[in-house]
Amino acid sequence: MVDSVFENLEYFQDFLENTSKRREDCGKIEELEREIRSVVNEAEDAIELEIYEINKLEKGNAREVLCETLSLLVEKIDDMKRNVMGSSIGTNEVQGYSNPTNEDLQTGYVAKLNPENVVVGLEDDLMRIIRRLKGSMSTREIIPILGMGGIGKTTLAKMAYDDPQIRNRFDVHVWVTISQEYQTRDLLLGVLTCIFNEIKEGTDNELMDMIYNKKLSIFNKIKQGTDNELMDMIYKKLMGRRYLVVMDDIWSNDVWDLMSRTFPDNDNGSRIILTSRLKGVAMHADPDTPPHEVSLLNADDSWKLLHETVFGVGHVCPPELEDIGKKVAQKCQGLPLALLVVAGHLSKLERTQESWKDVAKSVSKVVAKESDKCLGVLAMSYHYLPNHLKPCFLYMGIFPEDSDVNIEKLINLWVCEGFLWEELVGRDFLEDLVSRNLIMVRNRRFNGEWKSCGVHDLVRDIILREAEKEKFLQVTKDPSAKMHHARCYSFHSNIQNDLLESSSIGLTRTMHFFRGLGSKQVPLLVCFKLLRVLSVVQYGFEDFPLVITKLVHLRYLQLRSCDDPHGLLSELYNLQVFIVGSLGYNPPTIHETIWQMKHLRHLKVSHSISLPKNPSNNLQNLEGLSCLRLSSCTFELFSAIPNLKTLKLRGRQNEGQGEKMFEHLNSLACLKRLEQLKIRCKELYLFPIPCMYTLPTSLRSLTLSYTFLPWEDMANIVKLPKLEVLKIKNYGFYGDVWRLNDGEIFNQLKFLLIRTNDLKQWKAGSVNFPMLQRLVLRTCIYLEEIPKDFGEIYTLESIELYHCRRTAANSVNEIQEEQESMGNDCLSVLIDDCR
Structure with a gap:
């Protein structure tokens, strides 16, 4: 019976993915999609409720109850499948084509252009577009204009299209609006009309007279031809002429492939402008040249x-x-x-x-x-989304207005919600949503990687409107508001005692409390048996709420408490992400039952913790751990969490020094997949003399703070073959001279940060940092100068100094001047408050 349900669900998924690409029958498709979702949700609810109750029954009784539930679901889902297969939506019906009016023929039978002549903020964009239109390239050039809905793409294209210099440069001008609801025949007829209205020489005079005198009759003759005949007619009319075509609001690669081969490459400087919200379409049209992206106004x-x-x-x-x-x-x-x-x-x-x-x-x-x-203009982008991206996009409505959403957190939430199976797929989904100009990247790391994201307020309005319509999400700002039927709830205000009682508990999968959850409401959580995500961001609990341990479907749990996480937390056998903030002065104690939580992927605790010794199981899925006490690092511990990718360590006073600490660092070597390591040891002088120890060779990022390592210890770090990011903060290294010999080479290092230390002299050259892209120095008040050879690092893009000595700033300026004198103007220098 489970196999039958699964097979039907796969059928529904394929059906919805295919119909989402259809432009006709949109209303029918949406209605059918809601019916499918309703049946599937009902099945999911019923099965998960039985799983919730299964611990209360004997094994035989549990199987009997589950079988009875499944048999009813199989019958209902089979009925739904028969309805879908019998629907007319899957047929390829061709809609009729109506005759255009005289006015249509005069104006070129294209969608009416936006009358707004908005030039504010687009002046520089216009100059760049005109420059490309007038360029010396003789081959046909594609000029994609990219940006979110309502940002001015069409306006910019229209300004270039109407520019007098551009009008005089081209023999033929064609404007055709594609949009989502296009018919190939309409597009071809629209292009032909534009051409006939402009071509007035040679053999076309007779045809022009016919168009102007007997417009409808000639158009009726033209429309009798097949699409291929119309395409051939367009090709022949444009052959030998320099033309400018604007394809406005294009949404798919297919229509570009169809229309672009209709326009000949005369090797005479013809140009095609296309506007789109989808980066994939722009790159498909011209993979070799970056599209012109229109930015939001300042x-x-x-x-x-x-x-x-x-x-x-x-x-x-x-x-x-x-x-x-x-x-x-x-x-x-x-x-x-x-x-x-x-x-x-x-x-x-x-x-x-x-x-x-x-x-x-x-x-x-x-x-x-x-x-x-x-809002309709912006909503088009949502309705065009593939089905697998829609819940990911709507989920952005969870967060408060103008939020900078941490991308790692967002993807973890997507995984825990069941929208996707692994984090790597989540990054692909996010890239797709960004390329469609629905989600904006807010902050980036040094190498351009995305750190946080957000949405425009109007896009958020679309999210809330569509999410409420689909019963996907309800956002509550009013403490007295009533909860409706929805899968997800997000509370942006303090809630009243009876608010949770008014909910339809059977549907609820997600609850975010951004203003805290009162102790009187906590007992009500037991009613939400199917909860997958529970996040209490602000405030916290005096005692760890035991009621939470009853919510066996939880996959994501975030809260703050004065009490230690209870040992019964292991009852949450589905938990993947656990984020706990301690409100007390002492670090929380993690119970030994943690080793039973085999699905745990991320464990994040605000204080430094010690994991229980003598692991009873391996946590094969654990990828992120923060913050672990340095003194608890052992080979035995790390052997139980072998797939860790990110790790944050904290050192404390009076935890021991010397060889014992070297052992702790050496134990890290067994973490063969560790990519990011942060070590912070406040006021702890660990290594009075340089010593040899081995770090994981898989490391890509290393941050050291208050570790007071001697600069000679850098010999251990330079051996890391994949290290790209090195951050030395707050006396991560100690001493006034850092000397590197020619054999000490950071082969892959791209980013180096040095902040707050007593370094006076830095003896190094370009040979030591062959791949360095960005160098940042903060509050290095004793450092006299930057090594002069750094100007010879051909990959170096920027040097930044903040609150450093004036002599160091002067040395950087000299490096930049020397490079400019040699014709290299790629090095950017930023100097702030250097005295």
């Missing part, structure tokens, strides 16, 4: 656009409204479409401080109320 340009739209170009805003207006502009977060909608609303109001302040308090509500089109 604060000054946002205010300028709002000001000019409300008051007109050259008119002055009343002084008493300027500050409020700038706040309104700022809340639009640089999206031109939102600014235009809000500006239109302001234009209808009295120009008083009170009326403008009301708008400043509710910008997103104004946008939603004033223009369904605005």
